[in-house]
Amino acid sequence: MPKVSMTVNGETVSGDVEGRTLLVQFLREHLGLTGTHVGCDTAQCGACVVHVNGDSVKSCNVFAAALDGASVTTIEGMANADGTLGVVQQAFQDHHGLQCGFCTPGMVMTAADLLKRNPNPTEAEVRAYLEGNICRCTGYHNIVKAIMAAAANMSGAKVAAE
Amino acid sequence: MYAFDYVKAGSVSDAVAALGDEAQPISGGQTLIPTLKARLAMPSKLVDLTGIAELKSISVSGGVVKIGGAVTHGAVADSADVKGAIPALASLAGHIGDPAVRHRGTIGGSVANNDPSACYPSACLGLGATIHTSGGDIAADDFFQGMFATALGEGQIVTGVSFPVPEKAAYMKFVQPASRFALVGVFVSKGAGGVRVAVTGASESGVFRWSAAEQALAGNFSASAVPSAPSSDGMIGDLHGSPEYRAHLVSVMTKRAVAAC
Numbered sequence: 151m152p153k154v155s156m157t158v159n160g161e162t163v164s165g166d167v168e169g170r171t172l173l174v175q176f177l178r179e180h181l182g183l184t185g186t187h188v189g190c191d192t193a194q195c196g197a198c199v200v201h202v203n204g205d206s207v208k209s210c211n212v213f214a215a216a217l218d219g220a221s222v223t224t225i226e227g228m229a230n231a232d233g234t235l236g237v238v239q240q241a242f243q244d245h246h247g248l249q250c251g252f253c254t255p256g257m258v259m260t261a262a263d264l265l266k267r268n269p270n271p272t273e274a275e276v277r278a279y280l281e282g283n284i285c286r287c288t289g290y291h292n293i294v295k296a297i298m299a300a301a302a303n304m305s306g307a308k309v310a311a312e
Numbered sequence: 313m314y315a316f317d318y319v320k321a322g323s324v325s326d327a328v329a330a331l332g333d334e335a336q337p338i339s340g341g342q343t344l345i346p347t348l349k350a351r352l353a354m355p356s357k358l359v360d361l362t363g364i365a366e367l368k369s370i371s372v373s374g375g376v377v378k379i380g381g382a383v384t385h386g387a388v389a390d391s392a393d394v395k396g397a398i399p400a401l402a403s404l405a406g407h408i409g410d411p412a413v414r415h416r417g418t419i420g421g422s423v424a425n426n427d428p429s430a431c432y433p434s435a436c437l438g439l440g441a442t443i444h445t446s447g448g449d450i451a452a453d454d455f456f457q458g459m460f461a462t463a464l465g466e467g468q469i470v471t472g473v474s475f476p477v478p479e480k481a482a483y484m485k486f487v488q489p490a491s492r493f494a495l496v497g498v499f500v501s502k503g504a505g506g507v508r509v510a511v512t513g514a515s516e517s518g519v520f521r522w523s524a525a526e527q528a529l530a531g532n533f534s535a536s537a538v539p540s541a542p543s544s545d546g547m548i549g550d551l552h553g554s555p556e557y558r559a560h561l562v563s564v565m566t567k568r569a570v571a572a573c
Contacts, residue, residue, distance in 0.1 A: 152318055169318025169358060172345075192346050196412065205386065205415040211345050212416060215318050216338075216360050263411065281492065282410025 152215040158183070159227030167214045173207075174198045176214035177224060185225040185255050189284070196283030199256035199263075200224045206263035208282070225255035228262065238262050238300045247296030249287035256283050261297045270301055313349055317357040321364055324471055328446050330359045331467040337361055339382055339421035342413050367420065367471060372397045378474045381420025381444075386411070388419065398439070400481040400499070404431050407485060409492050420470040426518055428459045428548065429493035431485060433519040436473060438499030438510030439481065444472040459518045478503030482572035484565045486513075488552050495553055496561035498522075500569040502533055509566055514558045516546050525566050535567040 155164035158181060165180050177183045177200070186209055189197035193211035200209045201223040228236045235243060238261050248254045257280070264271060264279040271279070276297045277290070285293060321327035331337060336355035338344050339362060347353050361367060367382035372393045379388060388394055389406030408414055408422075408431050422432040423443060436443065436452040443455045447468040455463045464470065481501035488495040494513035501508050507529040509522045528537045541563045547555035 152320070169316055170313040170348075172313075191349065193342060193413065196410070199412050202415070206412045207415050208412045211342060211413075213318065213341070213345070213360075215320065216341070216362055218320070260411065279411055282412050 152218075154214050154218045156214075156217055156219065157221040159223055169213065169215055171214045172210055173200070173202075173212045173214045173217060173222070174209035177209060177222075183224050183226050187252055187255055189252065189256075194282075194284065195253070196256040196260060196280075197253050199259040199283065201259060201263060204263075204266070206260050223259075225258060228258060236262075237303050238265070238297070241296040241300035241303060242293070245292050245296035245299055247288065247293045248285075253283060253285045253287075257285065257293055261293075261300065264297070265301055265304060269305060271297075273298060314351065314354060316355060318360065319357065320360045323364055324366060324446055324469070327359050327361055327364065327469055328467060330357070331469070332357075335359055335467075337424075337469050339418040339424075340384060340416035341421070342409065342417040343421065343425055343427065361420070361469060362418070370394060372477075375477045376474050377401065377477060378472055379419050380472045381423075381470045382418050383420075385409070385414040385417050385419070385422075389414065397477045398475060398481060400483050400501075401435055401439070401475060404435050404483040404485075404499070407431070407487075419473055423455075423473060424462060424464055424470045426456055426458075426460055426462050427493070428515065428518040429488070429491075429495070429497075429513040430519075431483070431494055431497055431512060434494075434497050434499040434510040434512040435475070435483065436510075437519050437521060438483070438508050439475045439478060439501050439503075440505045440508055441476070442474045443470060444474065445470055453521075456519050459516060461518070476503060476505070480573040482569045484569040484572060486561050486565055488513075496558055496565050498562065498565040498569045500529075500566060500573060502529075502573065506530055507533065509569075511562050511566075514547050514562050516548055522562065522566065525563075529570065533570065533573075535571040538563060538567045538570060 151166045187197040189195035198210040319330045335357040367380040385405040385408045395402040441452045478501040483499045485497040496513040499510045509525040541559040544555035544559040547558045549555040
C-alpha cells in the first residue's frame with residue numbers, strides 16, 4: 151500500500167492508503183476533517199474543493215497517493231489562529247452567502263483561490279470563477295456579494311495595515 | 313472504487329517500464345477518475361505521470377511552443393510564454409472545464425484521451441502540432457484517428473506537444489453548459505503551413521479538418537469567405553443538439569474564429 155505524507159492545514163500527516171483512496175476520503179475518513187463535503191462525487195459540483203499547493207482542486211477527483219509531499223488546505227484551515235472566522239468565511243456569514251450550507255466549504259475555498267490570484271475581481275469574474283461550484287439554494291447572488299465584500303475587506307485591511 | 317495497483321513514476325523510462333498488460337497511465341485524472349468510478353475502465357494498475365519533472369516544462373524557441381505532457385491547463389493559461397507566442401492556445405486552455413479541473417487536468421491526458429468534444433485536439437490539428445510520445449514523434453494529422461482513438465501505441469505515453477507559432481490564430485467554443493466541453497469548437501490558424509481549420513465536438517469521427525473552409529480561406533481570409541454549413545452526415549446528435557444543429561454551428565463558429573484572428 152502506498153505510504154503518503156503531506157502537510158494538511160500546516161500539520162504534517164502521514165498514513166498508508168490504497169491506490170484508490172481519494173484525497174477527500176483521506177481527509178474525511180483518515181484525518182477526521184469532515185468539513186470538506188462530497189456532493190456529486192463526479193467532479194461537477196465543487197463541494198469538495200480544497201487547496202493543493204495553493205491551487206483549488208476537487209478532492210473527490212484526485213488520489214491521495216498522487217499528492218505525497220503536497221501542502222493541502224481545507225476549510226478547517228481557513229479560520230484565523232484565534233478561532234474566529236477568516237475574512238472570506240466572515241463575509242459569507244455577513245452577506246448570508248449560504249442557506250443549507252452544503253456547498254459552502256467548496257465555495258469558500260474557490261473564493262479564496264480567486265482572491266489570491268485576482269484581489270479585485272469584477273462581479274463577472276467572480277461568477278466565471280464559480281463555474282465549477284454548484285449551489286442549489288441561494289441562486290448565487292449572496293455568494294457573489296459575499297466574495298465581492300471579502301475582496302473589499304481584504305484590500306481595506308491592507309490599507310489599514312499600511 | 314475497485315482496487316488496483318498504483319505506481320508513481322519518477323521518469324518517462326520508469327513509466328514505460330511500469331506500463332504493461334492492463335496497466336493504464338494516469339495524468340491529472342480529471343476524466344479518468346470519474347471513468348474508473350463508473351467502472352467504464354478497469355485497469356489492474358495505474359501509472360501516475362504527474363511526478364515526472366521532465367514532463368512539466370514549457371519552452372518557446374525557434375518559432376515553436378513546446379509543452380510537456382504533464383503541464384496543467386491552468387499552467388498553460390497562465391504562462392507568459394504561451395500567452396506571448398500563441399495567445400489563442402493560452403485562452404483555449406483557460407476555458408477548459410472549471411478552475412479546479414484546470415489545476416489538475418493536463419495536455420498529455422487530454423490529447424491521449426482524444427475525447428470527441430475536448431478542446432486541445434482542435435488546437436493540435438488546427439496548428440499542425442507534433443505530438444511527442446515515448447515511442448517517437450507523430451504529426452497531429454496522423455495522431456487523431458477517431459473518437460477516443462489515437463496513433464498512440466500500447467504502453468506508450470504522450471510526453472509533450474510542439475506547436476508551431478502561427479501568424480494568427482483563434483479558437484471559438486460553443487460551450488455545452490452542463491459539461492463545459494465544446495458542443496462545437498473551431499480552431500483556425502494562418503501561418504507558414506497555410507490556413508488550417510480544425511473542428512471538435514461535431515463529428516462522430518472526432519476532431520477533423522474542415523478542408524472546404526481551409527481552401528476558401530486560403531484565397532480570402534475573411535469571415536465572409538467561410539462556406540455555409542457542411543453536411544450533417546456523421547455529425548453527433550444527442551439531447552444537446554441535432555447533427556444539423558452542430559453542422560450549422562461549425563460554419564458559425566468558424567466565421568467567429570476567423571473574425572477574431
